[in-house]
Amino acid sequence: MSFYAAVIHPFVEYGFMRRALIACVALGIGSGPIGVLLMLRRMSLVGDAMSHAVLPGAAIGFLIAGGLSLPAMGLGGIVAGLIVALLSGLVSRTTVLKEDASFASFYLASLALGVLVVSLRGSNIDLLHVLFGTILAIDATALYFVGAITSFTVVTLAIVYRPLVVECFDPGFLRSVRGGGAIYHVLFLFLVVLNLVASFQALGTLMAVGLMMLPASVAQLWARTLPVMMLIAAGVAAVSGLLGLIISYHFGLASGPTIILVAAAAYCLSLLFCPSGAVRRLFPARI
């Protein structure tokens, strides 16, 4: 199979592949930097919990709209995600329960609730779509939705970059200069939820967080400064989207898991070849 047939042809031939590609690249540009910040805040698990929390909201949107409707499901997901974000903040502040335990309980409950709600009305196919995503469903509306979220994310990150970074690095300092840490924390959680919701149509609710965390882990292995980390994460996420789409197209695989597996492969390769990786340790440079 020629390069053209393998890589270019699917996109020339099919509109849904072009839309999927644009969606994936946009998702990567938003999710990558968000993932880096999540990781630096040691909130990977929070991202996980939120991605599950989005599910019941999306499912209720699904019920109300009577089918796979991105605006309805997206709105439901955003509302549900925000509720869980605020609740878990409250729980970890007011009880002795360890943070990860309270998040684990939250997302197990959310997952069960979401699956239950979808199965009330929808078919098993619908359930699969919600859980694992489907590139076929990405229409023009979905594309605008994803594009809007990515644009909003990038612009917001650019504006609140400094306070967000400081709140992450040294929250005590931000409080000591009356910088208002809590607002930025909430804004950041809002961005996380938005990006998870944007991802779930292409990747499914279960996989959406993968597009945040895996590219971020790759970036952390290669870069030492935050801006470079964010660029690498966005790049890895976008390229994983492209390669994942191509592979899933040729082999008839589900797109979400394939994209995440490509990102996971990038992570494994990075573990081997990054500056502090296994290969450099075993074979020190001879120069």
Add this chain to the structure above:
Amino acid sequence: MRQGAVRLNDVSITYDRLLAVQGITGSFEPGSLTAIAGPNGAGKSTLLKAVMGELSLSSGSIERGTSKGSRFGYLPQAAEIDRHFPLSVADTVMLGMWGRTGAFGGVSREAARKGRDALQSVGLEGLERRHIGTLSAGQFQRVLFARLLLQDAEIIMLDEPFTAIDAGTTRDLLAIVKRWNGAGRTVIAVLHDFDQIRAHFPQTLLMARRPISWGSTETALTPENLLRARTMAENLHGHPPGEGFAA
């Protein structure tokens, strides 16, 4: 003389049900140089955070006098900052200009020059572009001092600034502390080294959850008071405070 002492009236602070600081009364006078001493777990860091307004009091009150935004500068205990965060030395120091740049403002040429001056006064010129994770503990402490220099705060609170820092760096940083104090700023430092306190700090608050003594260092650090601190320390560690043993 600046007005506005920080006055503590019968301050108590609890974490959940754990009583960390109990019944502290006294004041940090404007322009004073005070050491806070006491065993581990005595509530020293807790007290500093409460003075900054970061923790709420369970009883009592703290008067902070005129309260402008940038009045307090705070150096956290080393373990509280994540040094592996991907920031450069220059970026970290420039955070001290927050009072002028705020969350969104740009960094002027003038501000950048001040940043370089600050780095120079802590002896780190030329390291601007280094990543903070690659610094030694002492170099990182110097970076945090440079940030405090830029902050231009009236009241400067240092939580164990010289722990795990070598003699040379300690000397340099102590000189900065003295310069702050000479310029009329109030400096409060948590320290464990009594010789250092006697040599450089005129005022001392000795505490072990409850106050033991607060006043001039000579009268505060008498052998009897130190002995009391040690006995109370055994209570701190041996039994959860607040359960029995309230003498």
